[in-house]
Amino acid sequence: EDAEAPSRGSEIKRVRTCCRGCGKMECGVWVTVENGRAIKSEGDQSSFQSSGNHCGKGQASIQAAYHPDRIYHPLKRTNPKGEDPGWVRITWDEAMDTIGEKFTEIIDQYGGQSIFNMCGTSRQWVYGPYCFYKWLFDTPNAHVASEICKGPRRLMGSITSVDGAPWMALRDGPRVYVQWGTAPENSNYDDSCRNLVDQMNNADVHICIDPRLSGSGKEADYWLNLRPGTDGALALCWQHIILKHDLVDWEFVKRWSNASFLVVEDMEPTGGRYYELFTPMAGSTADSPAPPADVVGTKLKTRLLKESDVVEGGSPRKFYAWNKNANGGQGGLVLWDVDTTQWEGCNHVAPTRDQMEVMYAGTSQEGYLPPISYNELVEAGIDLDMHDSHEVTLADGSKHTARPVWSYLEESVADCTPEWCAEITGLDPALVEEACVVWATRPEGQTYGNGGIHLQLAPDQIGNCTQSVRAILHLMYMTGNFDGPAGNRGLTRSPLDEQATGVPGSNMPQEVKAQLISLGVIPVEGVEPDPMNVPDRIETLSNMVSADRFPLLAYYNEWSDATRIWNACIEGDPYPLKGGINESGSFMNMSNANLAWEALSKLDFWVDINMFHHPGTEMADIILPCQHWLELNNIRVSQGASGGIGLTQRAIEPPADTKFDYDINRLLFETMERHGSPNGTWTNIAGDGPGAYHHDDRLEDWFQNNSKTNPKVKWEHWEDFRQDFQENGWINAKEIEPDRWGTYRRFETGWMRMGKDACTGKLFTCDEKGEPVNNFGCPTPTALVEFWPLLFENYCVDRANEIEPGRYDLLHEMMPHFDEPASGPGGGQVDLEEYPIILTTGRRIPVYFHSEHRQLPWCRELWPAPRLEMNPADAEKLGLKQGDWAWIETEWGKVRQCVDLYHGIAPGWANAEHAWWFPELPAPTHGFTLSNIECIWDPYGQDTHISSHHMRGVPVKIYKATPENCPDGKVIPCAPEDGTQIICDASDPRLKEWLPNYDIREEA
Amino acid sequence: MELQWPLILFTTLLAWAAGLFAAQCVWALRGKGARAQMPALITSAVLLVVGGIAVFFHLEHWERIFNGFGHMTSGITQELIAIVVLAVVMVVYFVYLRRGGDEAKVPTWLSIVGIVVAAILVIVMGHSYMMASLPAWNSLLQIASLLGAACGFGPATMALICAVRDESSDLDAKANLIGQAVNVVLVVAYLIAMQATAGSYTAVEFWFDPTSPTMDITPDGSTAPFSGASLAWAVVAIVAAVAGLGSALAGRAKGDWKVWGAVGAACVLVSALALRAVFYMTGVSIYPFF
Amino acid sequence: MATNAIVTDLNRCVGCLACMVACKAVNNVPIGSYWNKVLRIGPSLKPGATSAHDVEMYYLPVQCQHCENPECVKVCPTQASHVTEDGTVQIDKSKCIGCQFCAMACPYGVRYLNEEERVVEKCTLCEQITAQGGLPQCVIQCGGRARFFGDLEQGIDTFEAPAVGYDVDRSYDNLYTGNRVTLGELAVEYGDADVHHLPDVGNGPHFAYILRDREWKGGE
């Protein structure tokens, strides 16, 4: 395959591919390959979704491929943990034999759940720890970055409307651009720097919500520099303002949300089974209809009034609202039927194309906008009451007061005035109100919102993220920006999906397996199928460490609380964690890094798949070398709402003993199978035979198979796709998926209510042609946008209260609210006299990806040392000058960073960098204890519902580093192992030692 | 800027060479120190050559000066021309001296030409450092300070050589007093002028260069000779210059120019080197951010 | 004859530093040395600020300004530093003797001695690329599309940045030779008072910076 892997010879090749210098934006790039060597990479202008952007770290990342310190072989340790591991080169065979043996030993002795998997955010091809290692070991335990990154937003989106609901279609171009807790100029977080700059310039108004002045925020018309960690309060206040000025999109809220449903507070929750986004088996195709919700749906109970509560034999999937017009104007109940997704008396049909408005014609964003079908309610004589209490009689004859969900929302924000907000956030109340009104007021005649909220990372990392994120989601829903033009649309839908080619064939998640066993589809010796009692996800997965404290986590099955994982490693509580595997995660990304380090040192067996040594790899027993993005083939689809479909295409030959992550995954399955685990079976894509073959061949299989079943997959062979991409560039999901992605307001068309995954996600109900029927609305239990989320009511409140009676007050929890995070300045746990400065972290460094690239010369020379942004007034008080080293300290630890005088952050607040370690310092710590901010976190400061850690708004003490208060009298951090000083200036000659070495890969 | 020792030596030695040559011309005009003329000329020529060699240590590719050297607007080119002219004048001077034997006499016109050319060399040399980008350098007093050094060097060295050749005269004292006084005045004047450029640098209160996070941006006084690291050098420059004047006074009082001439020349050397050190330390661009 | 230069729209520059790496990627600049640097100017309190909210800042990409009367050329004894046909200032490395007077004479300190080659170097305005009709690498790769390249004689509104391509020729070559957008088309309106230069000591810097609604710091 010469075209793929240019061989030696004096030729120049241009390879169109997708940069993976980070794990975020899918930037299309051109790689120039000269004599088989990648010499530069440049933004590809066909990459409309990133606008041809190619950031600094992406351009520099070719230096990683040829790095002298790259890991080129499997390695095993020869010294005890905590010392320099004394790595010794071994063969793949030896590595895999050892791994199979050790994991089998652990499983035999302690059970599969004593193994945990670890992953960061990393690359799209490190999916093992997020899903299929869980299947392999039969463990629900994973330490993954989504806990503090995307997870809170995805999960809150999932339980209230659709997976990843906050994802905004920035490239559409919002009229009013609201940038909330994000700075994509450096993060390129699902939208590139170029997209951001274009759209902030094109918008009429730009509002930036960020405690510190950012590179993009400096251009905002409104800069709301709230106190770090108080986003929830601002969002509640905006809700208050929207209600006060009556800027609610009533047609949407009434027609497509459960805001009108009636809550019966004093009713024992009742219910049944409901389809929802994660219902295993939910999904149907023309030839295989989904089992009915009654059988496979998720078991939920709610205080929302249902037909089953009022009528003997009524359905739990018919919900009541109050129709003011009923009974000749006296009012009465009206039903929303989840099974048909229809309001009583309506017969909604999907609008046709010509009933839709064409938006953004002639651009990459061209799409169809259906009208809101509110008129159907009017025609059916329904006028939903949103405010008042009504008496209802239940089937048992008892009378109760019921009132609409919306009235709870109104009540919850009644006191959240701008003045109240100012008290908490420190913002000017007039500015808060003006900005909100500007955003939420539509120009005359505009039928859709002014643009969604570009909600990104910051609120995920506040110790009350569940409620803060919900509060912000409410804003999107209330203003009709949900799946609207430039609105919050969720994740790109595509017929191609990178992960689909990586999963181990017909192997499947534990909860799906449990259901299939229960349905009798998978026969298991000694197990009697019981189709009427199919287990729930949460039932299968509640052996997760931390499920007792955070029940929703066992349902979501993405992460277990990081701190609980470390505790289980150290203390064996609730059961011991003994080993596991890290594929692209860093232990110093949340919780507390010192705690994590101790925990890792306790494990019996730990495997790390990596490209470079890292403090984390130095705690492994075996390291497996993976490949660089220049060396592999992988399909790439926008993970945000940008709609790009393309490919990371091999540009150079992989070196030495390295392997692609997906191939390493397969080897892991194989070795477990060889050691007797039935979970280790890996089948081919079609699921009808052994599938243990190289990933390139799997890609071919994938195209062959999927092009047969899905007409949207128009490439019969992998090579067809590859060539199409090389010649014609990035593919627009809006064009090839006009229904699933190219149309807005898909709740109107039936194309939003489907399973989670882009590719395998299937409609809940469809006809024999595969078109949606009775499938309007969202993939939620009520099929509507849920201001009163059933899943939240069940898991976060009722189940939590069952485990710990009295833990939560239902009414307080059901509507978003602002409780200060426990380990924040208002949490009452930290002595503010001792720790007076409010620290935030996380702002992205343009040349690093978290802990990555610190050894790339082009990156490190640009940003040599960790910096602490401080207001000059604070610095002066503390006797700190620009460039001084300062200690940052909490009760939990202290680290040093270098002071940067920054008027862009208010007095009393500061901003530190995260993920620092120093590759120039020796193993095993590589200096992570010196500057890594995660060393000072309170590991118990998590969000009370979903455990995400608090790292924005932490009270700390800051003081000057002096020879007297530094180890060995050295103010500039030095290795604890041998005193080597860190690199902290571009002129450090050690940087040159990291320049590419082209020979190693040949020799090795 | 870092101290450029080859250039410091070059300018100092050239000022010395030019000063000595000019001084011997003055002596010749006054009909003094005939037997000192030849040794003085040789000394001056040696200083010129040593200075010239020093400068090569500054060049990274001196071999390339043979292809395409000579861009006329360049101070270096002008310097080179001035050096060549001075060397020619020195050769002519040498020829006249040889002809005159022990009673060396050079024509008046030649002495005058010698003085003028020597002065021009020093001026051209100083002028090549007049750069608009470097306020501390961009001063006529910078040139004058080199002339000052020449004025100090010349009489002191000449008096010394005369003393060695047993030819002391009243000119020794007179010329040394004037020369050393001029040097003191010009050293001090240039230092004051440098200090006065403080306001001409572009200033931004808060700024940041990502590549140097540990850099302190508070002004460190590096543009002012009387502060920071350059203060000590500035003091040395003045003290040594004043000591030079002292040596002239002592020489006049004691008449022992073997000692006081040597001391005087040494003082000027120390003063000139120190002043040049200050010159590089304060050589900060008007836009000191890159 | 032309007067090639770069104009940077500082309201579009967000400090992503992509331009700093871009230059390295094609120009073989030694580690620790730079042909362009993005400085952060500020944040500082606005004049008359009443709270910590009243602050402003901008990023300033600095490189050789390819001056009208380049000091560096004036002092160069060998004519290694010279002004070329396209109005840019270049160094003929084979002529350079490494005297570094040009480095001292440049008001912005953008020249340095390459320790390995022992000659002075600096931004070439990517002449190797522009000669082929392309845009300089730091312009092509600019994250904010804040940089525009063009000929001053045609006026800065004609300066070009890469366009975002959709319905266009999607070939590699077109990255360099086609698919462009002009400053006049892309940039938000600006007035004469918004156009700034680095401090001029008679060298006449050709590069310009557009900065709206903000105080330009550090003189012209």
Ligand SMILES: Nc1nc2c(c(=O)[nH]1)N[C@H]1C(S)=C(S)[C@@H](COP(=O)(O)OP(=O)(O)OC[C@H]3O[C@@H](n4cnc5c(=O)[nH]c(N)nc54)[C@H](O)[C@@H]3O)O[C@H]1N2
């Ligand atoms: N260069 C680079 N790019 C990256 C990454 C990287 O490490 N390096 N990481 C990637 C990953 S995994 C992610 S998740 C994304 C995240 O990318 P973004 O969503 O852009 O998030 P951040 O850059 O962390 O933070 C954005 C802004 O949040 C502000 N902020 C801090 N505290 C608060 C607060 O309490 N409230 C509000 N409203 N704002 C606050 C910060 O000042 C900062 O300007 O970046 C991705 N891109």
Ligand SMILES: Nc1nc2c(c(=O)[nH]1)N[C@H]1C(S)=C(S)[C@@H](COP(=O)(O)OP(=O)(O)OC[C@H]3O[C@@H](n4cnc5c(=O)[nH]c(N)nc54)[C@H](O)[C@@H]3O)O[C@H]1N2
């Ligand atoms: N204080 C603070 N902490 C934070 C944040 C913050 O804002 N503030 N942000 C958080 C966020 S949003 C996130 S997502 C996490 C990120 O946390 P992580 O994703 O855990 O951190 P990384 O440093 O990116 O670690 C990735 C590791 O994967 C390796 N790697 C890279 N490419 C590959 C590959 O292709 N295959 C394999 N097998 N390995 C590879 C790298 O060498 C590196 O060791 O950090 C979090 N931590």
Ligand code: SF4
């Ligand atoms: S944002 Fe990520 S994918 Fe895009 S160029 Fe940068 S490193 Fe590459």
Ligand code: SF4
């Ligand atoms: S900026 Fe400096 S190096 Fe560039 S042309 Fe002007 S004077 Fe010469």
Ligand code: SF4
């Ligand atoms: S260093 Fe080279 S380019 Fe600079 S002035 Fe000297 S000869 Fe000219």
Ligand code: SF4
């Ligand atoms: S124009 Fe070219 S040489 Fe100059 S800074 Fe930009 S990339 Fe570097």
Ligand code: SF4
């Ligand atoms: S690449 Fe463009 S936006 Fe980014 S720092 Fe450079 S000039 Fe500014």
Ligand SMILES: [Mo]
């Ligand atoms: Mo993240």
